Amino acid sequence: MLSILILTVSMVLMSIPTAFAANSSWVVIDADNGRILDGANPHDRLPIASLTKIWTALTFLESGTAQEQTIISSRAASAEGSSIYLEPGSKISTDELLHGLMMRSGNDAAMALAEHAGGSEEGFVQLMNEQADLYGLKDTHFTNPSGLHDEQHLSSAYDTAMMLYYGMKNKEFKKIASTEQYSRKGKQAGVWENKHRLITSDTDAVAGKTGFTKAAGRTLATYFEKNGKKVIVVTLNNGNDWNVHKSLSSKVFNEYSIVTIAKKGDYAVLPGITAHLKKPIKVLLNQEEKSRVSSVMRIPRSEAQSSFGEWIVSLDQEQVVTSEVELKRE
Known part of the structure; x- marks a missing residue:
């Protein structure tokens, strides 16, 4: 059984017009x-x-x-x-x-x-x-x-x-x-x-x-x-793969930025429970996607003073990143 705390952080596909042959x-x-x-x-x-x-x-x-x-x-x-x-x-x-x-x-x-x-x-x-x-x-x-x-x-x-x-x-x-x-x-x-x-x-x-x-x-x-x-x-x-690769990568680098979803540190998630995130959670997003990100923290039922849960970042309910969090109970 899991208790789930939803943290709204609130992540579409870019379109790159590139001519390709059939069967490619x-x-x-x-x-x-x-x-x-x-x-x-x-x-x-x-x-x-x-x-x-x-x-x-x-x-x-x-x-x-x-x-x-x-x-x-x-x-x-x-x-x-x-x-x-x-x-x-x-x-x-x-x-x-x-x-x-x-x-x-x-x-x-x-x-x-x-x-x-x-x-x-x-x-x-x-x-x-x-x-x-x-x-x-x-x-x-x-x-x-x-x-x-x-x-x-x-x-x-x-x-x-x-x-x-x-x-x-x-x-x-x-x-x-x-x-x-x-x-x-x-x-x-x-x-x-x-x-x-x-x-x-x-x-x-x-x-x-x-x-x-x-x-x-x-x-x-x-x-x-x-x-x-x-x-x-x-x-x-x-047949134009060298140029296509340079074009596709350049477009992503120009249109996408690294967004910090959560900084490392402690988060009070439930009364008496603190979640510790060891490393920041960062995701590559374009401008459109930034408002479409959501986060869910999964917290296992446990009486132990220390256990582990998951911080899950999703785009349109599809998981993108999962990070472990250490849960400490008072």
């Missing part, structure tokens, strides 16, 4: 909480090409597999499509493979990582799909770790944005996905530059991934950050 989609989400800020057909299931590698990298990093040297198989070295030119029998660190996967989109790196963590490509793909289910990616199904076209290998702009959202919460993934240049050592020594050219040329672009197949067209995912505002943009099948 796009989305902009708040990178702090995953809220959709705008989009067209964001849940349509489409091929995403090498944006798949976002999930390949995160699945590998979360698999518990030790990051170490691995021997490249003939199958990995001969993987179809884009390559970092791995040689069969060579010994490569998984760190180098992860950078080659995300920065240079190596399909051979994807296969090598899959075999290392999953025992086989098929075993690793099963892990990828289990991870997708665990994270609630309802529009997503993988058949390979690289994004090569398959009729069943599909996702959506929204799910792909959430892949990057979850990835950026992983410290190692964030480091790799935002690397501009990487120095290879050993026999194939050299310097890789990230294929995602906004990362190396646009100061607001922090991380992301490129993709292309004939079936998918150009696909792109970008994490932008400016003045504390963070957004993720994903476009599927858009």
Whole structure:
């Protein structure tokens, strides 16, 4: 049983006129909480090409597999499509493979990582799909770790944005996905530059991934950050993706502001009960949304002197942010 105290703090979608091809989609989400800020057909299931590698990298990093040297198989070295030119029998660190996967989109790196963590490509793909289910990616199904076209290998702009959202919460993934240049050592020594050219040329672009197949067209995912505002943009099948991403992110940064819903500190919520909020609750809102925010504090029935509740912030009754509060009873 819960006692619920409603605190009226009082959060629509912006419309960005952007021309897109048929069988395409796009989305902009708040990178702090995953809220959709705008989009067209964001849940349509489409091929995403090498944006798949976002999930390949995160699945590998979360698999518990030790990051170490691995021997490249003939199958990995001969993987179809884009390559970092791995040689069969060579010994490569998984760190180098992860950078080659995300920065240079190596399909051979994807296969090598899959075999290392999953025992086989098929075993690793099963892990990828289990991870997708665990994270609630309802529009997503993988058949390979690289994004090569398959009729069943599909996702959506929204799910792909959430892949990057979850990835950026992983410290190692964030480091790799935002690397501009990487120095290879050993026999194939050299310097890789990230294929995602906004990362190396646009100061607001922090991380992301490129993709292309004939079936998918150009696909792109970008994490932008400016003045504390963070957004993720994903476009599927858009030939002008570099400019579209810059335009969509700039529009959000211009039209949205960070609004403090609640400051950190103590709140008297019921006679004899004080709620302590450790960190301020902040939400990215445009001018229209500011009057549409509401807050609910959920307080569990308890005789304990100290317990925990939730401060829930919603836009039009859809939850946006949930923060823990410590409840103290006199």
